[in-house]
Amino acid sequence: MMKQYKCPNIKDWKSLCERPLQNQENLSEQVKSIFDEVKINGNKALKIFTEKFDDVILNDFKVSQSETDEAKNLVSGELKSVIKTASENIRKFHTSQQEEKKIIETTEGVFCWRENRAIENIGIYIPGGTAPLFSTVLMLGIPANIAGCKNIALCSPPDKDGKINPAILFTADLVGIKNIFKVGGSQAIAGLTFGTETIPKVDKIFGPGNQYVTFAKQLALNYNIAIDIPAGPSEVLVIADESSIPEFVASDLLSQAEHGIDSQVILLSNSERVINEINIEIERQLKELPRNEIAKIALQNSKSILLNSIDEAIDFSNFYAPEHLILSIENAENFTDKIINAGSVFLGNYSPESAGDYASGTNHTLPTNGFAKNYSGVSLDSFVKKITFQNITKNGIKNIGKTIELMAEAEELMAHKNAVSVRLKYLENEN
């Protein structure tokens, strides 16, 4: 069960906000040696690691067109249809993130603006396992497609028959991803970092994964590859008041808890009755869940905390900086201004986290582990660079020339000053 706390002193908030510790010591050497092997031996190394970790010998990592065609036949019409519905919502929301070019004349004759350019080569990692995370293919593939990324490589581990789940292949095809590779784990990240005979080297790597993949992405940073966001176990914080429906809140807490044994859920309320009822509901719903063994362990890392008021609960939430924040409170929309640190926020009784996980349109790749204090979730922005441009007219340089000269001189950068002086002199002579 969740640990229960009543009106803790603000001094104790820090320890209440601590995430379950992750020990990375043991895996760092292993991941580093996988990187070294893949860097030197390319596909040969990938083959060895795939046999070792995925228990299958592959001679070709690339998914063929016939494999994709076959996969499309294996996915039910009903599932295809709802994946398309979700993809339309995700496309609509991420398309709205496109920016118009605004040319700003900061001084007469000095024109400055920004233009977006897609990151040309991106890698998407999709974890394997029994459940196929095709929703993450939507969340990363759609904004990459809107941004106009030229080369998109998707890596996902093969099963023991050397296959990737059909729903993943169908979804990748739907969002226009043509290059799919049957490679998983840190060897996939190493492949995208260095490039091999088959796998392209990319500029930025996206996607979730286990601790090995997470560590490998951090390691890729050392090789000048960018990554989406630093990762950690998933988490939700729910603030519930008397207007909340305990059955709903319990279902939201459990949908987070089933993710993994290291998931964390936090329940805040100003009502002891509400906390008790939600706990009873959790017990009841837990019994019915196929993944209840996982959820039970995750709940042991989890906390329900009685606080004095909803305002105090929001302060606590900002201190915790949750990946997902559900406001099951009356007039939730009136509290949005007070939310400072969160990845994605769900308002009211009918906005479950799973809506954002799948189909409402928002992205589900979000900052965990307190990173909501200093990182945004994935959005269209994550797939572009914003380049600044400036066009200064003759009149413009006359207007700001003196300013630049004096500032450069004060910084003792006389060549910087001279770059303006030669132009001003030239224009004087022109007259």
Added chain:
Amino acid sequence: MMKQYKCPNIKDWKSLCERPLQNQENLSEQVKSIFDEVKINGNKALKIFTEKFDDVILNDFKVSQSETDEAKNLVSGELKSVIKTASENIRKFHTSQQEEKKIIETTEGVFCWRENRAIENIGIYIPGGTAPLFSTVLMLGIPANIAGCKNIALCSPPDKDGKINPAILFTADLVGIKNIFKVGGSQAIAGLTFGTETIPKVDKIFGPGNQYVTFAKQLALNYNIAIDIPAGPSEVLVIADESSIPEFVASDLLSQAEHGIDSQVILLSNSERVINEINIEIERQLKELPRNEIAKIALQNSKSILLNSIDEAIDFSNFYAPEHLILSIENAENFTDKIINAGSVFLGNYSPESAGDYASGTNHTLPTNGFAKNYSGVSLDSFVKKITFQNITKNGIKNIGKTIELMAEAEELMAHKNAVSVRLKYLENEN
């Protein structure tokens, strides 16, 4: 002098685009031990390192109000006035980067939007040395101020008299930075990472620095601190055609070369005559420059390359991904669509890089070392998180409920499905 190349084979572009190598092996242990010391001993460690590296014993690191007041008197009225002019342009351009809230109804009853929130605690590092980089105070302080960052801490090393250059203090005051600390080098970054009795722990660290500071910022990432962008030596690439004015181009190349011995400048042209004339101009202007010893060494890392056409030069530039790109070519504005990888672009004969360095309004904190392929320069975006919100009505969850249920089921996350099912059932019973 610059190395000269004529119409190199495309196979050789990769080696031509290599940046001067930086050896970080030796400094990593030193920076790590400084981090350990500051983490454990706080101010006491800062005091020891400040004595060791800055040759001054400080009992208080915080700049007092009287020091700031005194500094304001020491800066000339003329310099104050141009710093204000530059600050207005920078403010205008960065204010234009503010985003309006757009509520998107992705499906009837499903409302999604983003809201920006300032990163609450930020640290700004300003290097010391003989020249005071007050321009960087503008470039980081102004967007932080527009974003609404609550706590801004500025660190800069003291001189041997225990002072910070008055122009830095004046500029910090101008942009509203109240907490200034006389600490430099990797110990300053360690202070901002862990917090000490005097220096606040921050969420994100901005600003340039030497190799120690750069490595320290990378190390800060391991402690969940975000940083602006990975750093490397500054660089410019100029594309010049027959319409360019060799005197101007030479002055731009030299203004980059004077930054440091590891700066790199690249000149591309479709005209051998233009290249020759620019080289002659470089020689001529070099003699007059106070920092010509630095510039000479930087020019040895630098290249002038004759290419077959302006289009080929732009391809090369995209391959190189320069921090600064100057298009000294006819109708430069017609080529902007082709620029894919660059930090900041300067169009035509009257847009010198130093305009963007100081006063036109664009930011001068830009991706170097090829990072323009996968990172944007600093902008207002760098100081905010974009939080997604969703508000789903009863009707909305009815509309997308089935989609979520089927997708969750296919991913074998039954608690995710249940969070929707309990709501749909409740609404059925309500009718």
